[in-house]
Amino acid sequence: MALDADEEILQDFLVEAGEILEKLSEQLVDLEQHPEDSDLLNAIFRGFHTVKGGAGFLQLDALVNCCHSAENVFDILRNHKRQVTSELMDVVLEALDHVNAMFEEVRNREEPTPAPEALIDALNQLARPESDEAPVEETQETSGPGAVGPGESDQGDITDEEFEKLLDALADAPSDGETSEPSEESALPPDSSGNDEITDDEFEALLDQLHGKGQFSGAAVADDEPSARASDAGSVESASGDLISDDEFENLLDELHGKGAGPSAAIAGAAPKPKPEPGKAERRGEIKAAAKPSSAPARDAAPVAETTVRVDTKRLDDIMNMVGELVLVRNRLQRLGSESEDEHMHKAVANLDVVTTDLQAAVMQTRMQPIKKVFGRFPRVVRDLARSLSKEINLVMHGEDTDLDKNLVEALADPLVHLVRNSVDHGVEAPDVREKSGKPRAGTVTLSAEQEGDHILLSIVDDGAGMDPNVLRRKAVEKGLYDQDAADRLTDNECFNLIFAAGFSTKEQISDVSGRGVGMDVVKTKIGQLNGQINIMSEQGKGTSIIIKVPLTLAIMPTLMIMLGDQSFALPLVNVVEIFHLDLTKTNVVDGKECIVVRDKVFPLFHIKRWLVRGAVGQAEPDNAHVVIVAMGTRQVGFVVDQLIGQEEVVIKPLGRALQGTPGMAGATITGDGRIALIIDVPSLLQHYG
Structure with a gap:
């Protein structure tokens, strides 16, 4: 060799x-x-x-x-x-x-x-x-x-x-x-x-x-x-x-x-x-x-200039980190510029903002890869699995040229493989069963990707049997996740999301493909780590759709800056649904939990200041406060906050060794006023405290 x-x-x-x-x-x-x-x-x-x-x-x-x-x-x-x-x-x-x-x-x-x-x-x-x-x-x-x-x-x-x-x-x-x-x-x-x-x-x-x-x-x-x-x-x-x-x-x-x-x-x-x-x-x-023979003049063959260059991905990551630092400096200068009355200062900061934004977009583009890098493996996955299960399945793919950050491409590979395998195994019925129900013998699994603003939407759709919410309710009671009364009150969408619970499976027989209840909880955790959301919709006899929403890049994140007491926190904007001012004297209590009713819809209410700020427990609560409605999949809750600062792009920095593993925290950043703010991991926060 x-x-x-x-x-x-x-x-x-x-x-x-x-x-x-x-x-x-x-x-x-x-x-x-x-x-x-x-x-x-x-x-x-x-x-x-x-x-x-x-x-x-x-x-x-x-x-x-x-x-x-x-x-x-x-x-x-x-x-x-x-x-x-x-x-x-x-x-x-x-x-x-x-x-x-x-x-x-x-x-x-x-x-x-x-x-x-x-x-x-x-x-x-x-x-x-x-x-x-x-x-x-x-x-x-x-x-x-x-x-x-x-x-x-x-x-x-x-x-x-x-x-x-x-x-x-x-x-x-x-x-x-x-x-x-x-x-x-x-x-x-x-x-x-x-x-x-x-x-x-x-x-x-x-x-x-x-x-x-x-x-x-x-x-x-x-x-x-x-x-x-x-x-x-x-x-x-x-x-x-x-x-x-x-x-x-x-x-x-x-x-x-x-x-x-x-x-x-x-x-x-x-x-x-x-x-x-x-x-x-x-x-x-x-x-x-x-x-x-050299009958044609040599001057006719013009040399072709090389148009590409191979660059180590570590170098791209280093450049992205430096652009992140530049974004922090820009945020700081914008805050200082807003306090100045110097017109030249305002123009310079505005120019810096434009250049930084363009540079950030250009560097992000160098790290972009088509999601085809992930999609390319699925024809083989579906083909092999369909043969082993004696099923007939057509795979349809859309949006293979959709670009997203190379780190996301790599991180999404395993979750998507698991979801596609799950659709083939759980979703699509055997050919004879499909024929008896008036469907074509061959089932269809559709995999698609599209860009929506600064996010990517991925969907895995099958035309299989769909999910029965009553079966899911019964399984939830059998496994001790809910008592019968609580299970009966679950909406159909909440029932579908039960499949993401650890150890949850509706398969009666365990096979080498599925049935152990391991995997879907890992998928949800992985998507959460990517600051993404996953949602399920299903209809009996028609099929199931799984929708994933992830940011274009993990390096720089748009957030909503909030104040709890005198400390700054950043809420990922992807989780924020709406914001309103609330009279806290008009809340209700359901199943021992404080709730609010907005447009005939009930939201659980959480005073996250009590969880995240030392000494906040026992303090007198104000009569009025800001409420931020945040979403994780189909679940929506309200967070009570003291003050809203506004939207800001932040660079995620890992927590120090002493703070690593802190529940509900995704990292830290430096705000425009030079303070350190913790970035809230909404799913982890609710799982630990709520």
């Missing part, structure tokens, strides 16, 4: 192969739905071929072998000598799993673990035509991407093996009537300049050796280019007697490899071989030179 190779070459391979492998998972599942799609078959073939070529250059033999076997399977498929079946796809997807595992090992600078021999044997078996038990090697000779017999033309690109044959034949090609001993001419001696140069006779002899004497003698080319040919149809020389022209060579290759499979892209795009023999690279260049 050549992992000690040039770091830049290795990084190029990791980037290119990583993108290809991400696409392959989705393409393979798509192929199972559209087995006759020749473009898809060719794309998958090229994907494995490209990864194999890059791995070969780095001498990653285990990766080369697995990709090569998979490539052979798709060579047979695209030549219509075998049909795409679910059993075949099982084997290929298992091979892709091993390729991905080896790729991760290479990324970690470890020696890749070879795929099991049984898997390689299964791939090799599938690489044989269904009607032919010939070995894979023979199959490649007769149906490989570059193999053509006399009178046949291939639709694929020129392959490495074909190109190697071409090079070897160049070195050993005998002239007409000569013995197999190489002559001075056929051995391609260097000319006076030190470079080899293929002649017309050698090229003719090469074609005779590859395809039989007279098979490609130039007559076919003459049909297309009558004006550019000499009267002798058997000659490969141009009318001028000089080297073969561009058009003539292209026409010749059309005859050899099929129309449009020209040499330029094929040879230039061929992946480098692992251990090229000395001199072959030079000979490759000479063939290209002979094929494309």
Whole structure:
């Protein structure tokens, strides 16, 4: 293995192969739905071929072998000598799993673990035509991407093996009537300049050796280019007697490899071989030179400037932290500027505000990634799970190009996988059950993403059986979460949200997929840590929708600044629903809890000052106060606060070691007036105190 190779070459391979492998998972599942799609078959073939070529250059033999076997399977498929079946796809997807595992090992600078021999044997078996038990090697000779017999033309690109044959034949090609001993001419001696140069006779002899004497003698080319040919149809020389022209060579290759499979892209795009023999690279260049003599002026080919640069993500994080500090300075200057009567000061602060906002947006954009990075894995997840559960499920995805912070993309991966698996297992019914209820046998799971202001909305929707709130109420009583009276008073939405309780499951039988009540509570906790919300809507017989709302970025958060006593606190704006002034003498008590009624809706009321400010318990309460209605999912409560300062963007700083783990606190920040304010974690606060 050549992992000690040039770091830049290795990084190029990791980037290119990583993108290809991400696409392959989705393409393979798509192929199972559209087995006759020749473009898809060719794309998958090229994907494995490209990864194999890059791995070969780095001498990653285990990766080369697995990709090569998979490539052979798709060579047979695209030549219509075998049909795409679910059993075949099982084997290929298992091979892709091993390729991905080896790729991760290479990324970690470890020696890749070879795929099991049984898997390689299964791939090799599938690489044989269904009607032919010939070995894979023979199959490649007769149906490989570059193999053509006399009178046949291939639709694929020129392959490495074909190109190697071409090079070897160049070195050993005998002239007409000569013995197999190489002559001075056929051995391609260097000319006076030190470079080899293929002649017309050698090229003719090469074609005779590859395809039989007279098979490609130039007559076919003459049909297309009558004006550019000499009267002798058997000659490969141009009318001028000089080297073969561009058009003539292209026409010749059309005859050899099929129309449009020209040499330029094929040879230039061929992946480098692992251990090229000395001199072959030079000979490759000479063939290209002979094929494309420098007839076009060099000035026509303008160099393409490089438009991208690879940057370490840690550097982006550092820049984002510095922008955060700049935001704090801007907030401080805005507060000071508002107290000044200097007009120039106001203009300078206003300009600083504009520049800081633009800079913040630009830096955030560099950290953005499409959510397709997460969505790309779901076709495979749904396909495998549906097969294991004997269900028929179509996955529909929308908004894959929606961008959000790279840290959020990574953090959302596991929760979304769990929710999608849950929809497939719990939500969509078995085909026979769906048919009896008048539904199509195949269920549909729809995954979508869209941007709404400074937040992203993610939804997982299935057209399954939906949830029965009465079943959920009964389970809640059985598990001791509620007594019967309290359970009866739960709204349907509150019942649906019971599935997020730890250990809660409606599955009667435990399987390796679900039923243990572990996972949904973790999902809710994870979404809460991302300052997000999760909500469920369901209708019996129609299906279930799970809606997730998360901020675009975790670095800078819009908040509502409040005062409790003489201390500042920040409420994440995502949780704030509305604010109003309240006469505290007009509250009610329900089930021992203080409540208020607003527009015929009842909200529990919490005096959070008693929880968060030392010495506040026992103090006389004012008759009037500000109330902030906050939401967590479908639950809404009122927080009583002493003073409202206003909206402010804050940079979240982690709590010090002494305060880490404090219930209800998400972090700290510095306010515009230079004070330190704690950022309230609303779900954690209520869970601990309420």
